[in-house]
Amino acid sequence: MSLNPYLTFDGNCEEAFKTYEKVLGGKILAMMPHEGTPAAEHVPAEWHKKILHARLQIxxxxxxxxxxxxxxGEKMQGFSVTLVLKDPKEAERIYDAFAEGGTVTMQLQETFWAHKFGMLTDRFGTPWMINCEKPMAA
Structure with missing residues (x-):
């Protein structure tokens, strides 16, 4: 079994996923527009190039x-996509990239459980938690 978050965007899915691919070092495996599929007849013509389904491998x-x-479309809320990193510098890099044009909920900082932890919503509306945990005591 696998658990995969599925996000919905308000017309900027392609831009968001190209940004996530670059920032997170992933690879876009699918970027299917409505155009050319049976779904195209269910959306306005100006929506045909918008994304019906995208898949990013990280x-x-x-x-x-x-x-x-x-x-x-509905505003993404009530959840966060959480990234767990080992390297505090990498946590800072990703946090800073997503904070640009976004809304910071909690500055990236040291906490009792993490070398770095922060929360934000990026400019595309995706809520993120960036977590670089400290080793847990046994």
Whole structure:
């Protein structure tokens, strides 16, 4: 079994996933527009190039997404995509990249459980937690 977050965007899925691919060092495995699929007849013509399904491989993990058709999108809330990193410098790099144009909820900082932990919503509306944990006591 695997557990893969599926995000919905308001028309900027392609831009978001290209950014995530670059920042997270992943690889986009799918970026399928509505155009050329049976789904195209269910969205306005100006929406045909918007993304019906995207898949981003990041290590052994997968992040998937699409553009919600007009009038069907909802703000992403009530969850966060959490990245667990080993390197505090890498945590800072990713946090800084996602904070650019986004909204910071909690500055990246040391906590009692983490070398670095921070929360933000990026400019695409995705909520993130960046966590660089300290070793846990047995």
């Amino acid at each position: 290590g052994d993990d997968v992040l998937m997404a699409s553009d919600a058709p007009p009038g069907r």
